[in-house]
Amino acid sequence: MKKSKAFWVFSALALVIYAVVQGLISSGIIDLYYQNILVQMCINIMLAVSLHIVIGITGQFSIGHAGFMAVGAYFSAIATMKLGLPLPVGLALGAGVAALAGLLVGLPTLRLKGDYLAIATLGFAEIIRIIFLNVDYVGGAAGMVVTNMTTWTYAFAGVVITIIVISNFTNSRHGRGAISIREDEIAADAMGINTTYYKVVAFTIGSLFAGLAGAIYAHNFFIIQPTTFNFLKSFDILIYVVLGGLGSLSGSVIAAIFLTMVTAFLANFPETRMIIYSLVLILVMLYRPTGLMGTKEITSLFKFGKKGGTKP
Amino acid sequence: MTSNLLLKAENVGIQFGGLKAVQNVNMYLNQGELVGLIGPNGAGKTTTFNMITGVYQPTVGAITFAGRNLKGLKPYQVTKQGMSRTFQNIRLFKDLSVLDNVKVANHNIAKHSIVSSILRLPSHFSGEAKMEQESIEFLKIFGLDVYKDEMAKNLPYGMQRRLEIARALAAKPKLLLLDEPAAGMNPQETHDLMELIAFIRKEFNLTILLIEHDMHLVMGICERIYVLDHGQLIADGTAEEIRNNPKVIEAYLGEEVTD
Numbered sequence: 143m144k145k146s147k148a149f150w151v152f153s154a155l156a157l158v159i160y161a162v163v164q165g166l167i168s169s170g171i172i173d174l175y176y177q178n179i180l181v182q183m184c185i186n187i188m189l190a191v192s193l194h195i196v197i198g199i200t201g202q203f204s205i206g207h208a209g210f211m212a213v214g215a216y217f218s219a220i221a222t223m224k225l226g227l228p229l230p231v232g233l234a235l236g237a238g239v240a241a242l243a244g245l246l247v248g249l250p251t252l253r254l255k256g257d258y259l260a261i262a263t264l265g266f267a268e269i270i271r272i273i274f275l276n277v278d279y280v281g282g283a284a285g286m287v288v289t290n291m292t293t294w295t296y297a298f299a300g301v302v303i304t305i306i307v308i309s310n311f312t313n314s315r316h317g318r319g320a321i322s323i324r325e326d327e328i329a330a331d332a333m334g335i336n337t338t339y340y341k342v343v344a345f346t347i348g349s350l351f352a353g354l355a356g357a358i359y360a361h362n363f364f365i366i367q368p369t370t371f372n373f374l375k376s377f378d379i380l381i382y383v384v385l386g387g388l389g390s391l392s393g394s395v396i397a398a399i400f401l402t403m404v405t406a407f408l409a410n411f412p413e414t415r416m417i418i419y420s421l422v423l424i425l426v427m428l429y430r431p432t433g434l435m436g437t438k439e440i441t442s443l444f445k446f447g448k449k450g451g452t453k454p
Numbered sequence: 455m456t457s458n459l460l461l462k463a464e465n466v467g468i469q470f471g472g473l474k475a476v477q478n479v480n481m482y483l484n485q486g487e488l489v490g491l492i493g494p495n496g497a498g499k500t501t502t503f504n505m506i507t508g509v510y511q512p513t514v515g516a517i518t519f520a521g522r523n524l525k526g527l528k529p530y531q532v533t534k535q536g537m538s539r540t541f542q543n544i545r546l547f548k549d550l551s552v553l554d555n556v557k558v559a560n561h562n563i564a565k566h567s568i569v570s571s572i573l574r575l576p577s578h579f580s581g582e583a584k585m586e587q588e589s590i591e592f593l594k595i596f597g598l599d600v601y602k603d604e605m606a607k608n609l610p611y612g613m614q615r616r617l618e619i620a621r622a623l624a625a626k627p628k629l630l631l632l633d634e635p636a637a638g639m640n641p642q643e644t645h646d647l648m649e650l651i652a653f654i655r656k657e658f659n660l661t662i663l664l665i666e667h668d669m670h671l672v673m674g675i676c677e678r679i680y681v682l683d684h685g686q687l688i689a690d691g692t693a694e695e696i697r698n699n700p701k702v703i704e705a706y707l708g709e710e711v712t713d
Contacts, residue, residue: 184705187473211485273600292455307572310572310574311568311571311572312570314566314571314572314578314582315557315560315561315564315566315571315582315585316568316571317571317583318554318557318561319549319558319561321547321550321554321558322547322558324551325546325547325548325549325550326545326546326547326548328509328529328541328545328549329541329546329547330547330558331509331528331529331530331533331544332507332509332529332530332533332538332541333530333538333558333559333621333622333625334530334533334534334538334559334561334562334625335530335558335561336528336530337530358666389549397618437549
């Protein structure tokens with residue numbers, strides 16, 4: 143009962159946010175600059191939430207997320223630019239191929255643990271990037287020209303779908319299986335959870351939405367280049383998840399919004415930008431060592447008189 | 455052997471590099487038995503458990519459970535065969551609620567797929583409701599239902615031990631392996647635990663293999679006892695036989711001084 147209530151509250155909230163922003167865009171109050179920041183924010187939220195299912199839920203420390211974003215970006219761009227397919231098909235294709243890439247990378251690497259997994263995923267992401275760098279069909283290092291087709295509607299729909307799918311996954315027997323791996327892999331195994339299966343599933347779902355975010359990203363700027371998807375991008379995404387609080391979906395969303403705003407604001411101070419950005423990160427981690435939300439979800443703040451906060 | 459043989463280990467051994475941690479272990483468990491496995495520290499008791507449950511693959515020998523050879527099965531597959539366990543050092547899912555801990559072990563009673571969960575199809579809701587209901591039943595048996603929304607790590611030690619047993623039971627085992635369930639408990643708690651073990655055994659028609667250092671507990675409830683020392687079985691028999699076995703006394707207390 144209470145779960146479906148949360149769902150309706152979320153839907154209503156999403157609809158209101160969408161309608162208000164769309165209204166402001168139509169009436170010209172939000173100009174192109176801010177519109178672009180909003181789309182960027184949506185992309186970052188999708189990236190954060192898609193990495194949250196891998197690191198926050200399943201506890202697999204992957205730092206190669208930008209690789210799957212690149213796959214989504216390039217394949218959707220190929221679909222729309224080279225093959226002349228409509229944008230929704232391009233987005234679906236980008237996400238699908240990214241999921242496939244996630245599956246292929248996940249199967250061998252997810253047998254590794256901790257630091258070793260992190261290094262392996264980082265390596266795979268770089269391999270993916272280098273492949274795009276050396277394929278002339280997609281423009282090599284110079285990049286690929288892509289028409290700007292993404293609108294606020296596409297970006298926001300992407301966010302809503304990402305959050306619904308990942309939170310529905312989390313709040314099911316499958317999500318609990320994945321969380322039990324994060325908590326104690328040996329015990330999860332002993333309780334009958336097929337740990338390899340759930341790790342790969344979570345990784346694939348994460349890659350799918352990273353690919354969708356990449357696809358939306360590709361059609362938001364006029365060019366995509368392999369350098370955009372280097373390991374620094376992976377670390378940006380990792381920072382959203384860690385800063386938001388490992389295991390908290392709403393935390394990832396809040397951190398992504400917060401840091402996108404900080405970045406946009408700091409664009410006015412190019413010389414000191416990185417210093418201030420780093421200071422913000424240090425301060426947040428000093429005062430909120432477990433991230434903005436810890437493992438709690440924003441919905442648990444409204445459940446007065448109830449203990450525990452495992453259910454987002 | 456009669457047909458009610460549940461678990462059989464033949465000549466089982468495991469080697470870690472040059473170290474023969476356990477060798478030549480022959481043991482059997484009949485349906486419904488409560489058997490103890492004792493031995494000094496480092497004798498290989500937990501290693502034996504790990505081989506039975508699939509955490510380690512034995513280097514030599516074969517383990518058969520309910521007529522099926524367990525060779526090559528991963529722990530989760532062994533669990534599906536009808537075996538579950540607790541751990542010597544408690545391994546609860548600390549940041550999950552007490553209820554969710556049990557629900558994880560209940561994972562396989564519902565069959566709804568990932569897609570039905572993501573799309574919130576009716577099978578998701580019926581499956582989840584079934585899991586919730588069964589999990590609460592298990593918690594009630596252990597008197598933990600009042601703490602169902604509490605995080606597992608916030609429970610007192612004794613309760614955590616009980617929750618671990620509840621979680622193991624939720625995996626629907628025929629054979630339950632308890633690795634030092636009374637470790638760190640005071641005499642009163644140990645006494646309650648003994649009664650609880652006897653109760654669940656009857657209630658769920660269980661076969662139990664128990665590692666324990668508390669001799670009072672082992673001698674009190676086990677029908678048969680195996681004794682391991684330095685990776686080898688040195689004795690087996692009833693409590694009375696074990697108590698008077700010179701090899702066992704030697705393993706625990708050292709050789710008798712002869713002059």
